[in-house]
Amino acid sequence: MDIYERIDQILKEKRLSRRKLAALAGIPYPTLAASFKRKSKKPSFEFVAKIANALKTTMFELVGEEFWDTKFPDDTPHENMTNSAEGFVKYIRSLGYLVNIRKVDTLIDNEARVIERSHTIVEISKNSKTFELKKHEFEMLQQKTKESIRFYFWEKEHLE
Numbered sequence: 119m120d121i122y123e124r125i126d127q128i129l130k131e132k133r134l135s136r137r138k139l140a141a142l143a144g145i146p147y148p149t150l151a152a153s154f155k156r157k158s159k160k161p162s163f164e165f166v167a168k169i170a171n172a173l174k175t176t177m178f179e180l181v182g183e184e185f186w187d188t189k190f191p192d193d194t195p196h197e198n199m200t201n202s203a204e205g206f207v208k209y210i211r212s213l214g215y216l217v218n219i220r221k222v223d224t225l226i227d228n229e230a231r232v233i234e235r236s237h238t239i240v241e242i243s244k245n246s247k248t249f250e251l252k253k254h255e256f257e258m259l260q261q262k263t264k265e266s267i268r269f270y271f272w273e274k275e276h277l278e
């Protein structure tokens with residue numbers, strides 16, 4: 119569900135029209151109507167903030183978990199990584215970091231038994247420093263980033 123479908127869903131629940139939403143958000147109705155017609159994948163921060171405020175919800179609730187996919191789509195998904203993870207890689211790159219994803223095969227000799235294991239390593243580099251993250255560490259970083267964004271919007275909504 120994209121942001122426009124979410125807005126329509128909330129409007130239906132609150133029994134509001136798009137015209138009323140435009141008035142509540144302080145957005146000219148033709149501008150709002152044009153946004154819905156184009157269904158821009160990257161609505162402006164200001165637009166989303168005004169809509170969220172008018173609907174008495176958070177910006178994150180409007181953009182949702184799919185933010186990473188829709189804002190930073192990737193045409194070449196890596197094996198064992200979700201679309202959300204791929205979008206997050208694009209986000210990290212947009213911050214100026216280099217990201218390299220590689221599959222590592224290891225052989226472990228455990229008392230004369232050879233065990234072959236394969237796992238994914240994500241290398242994140244900037245300013246000649248490189249960090250290697252295992253898949254679960256990368257997923258934890260992704261989750262913490264999402265939580266940070268949720269908290270930021272919650273804090274703006276409730277403490278300002």
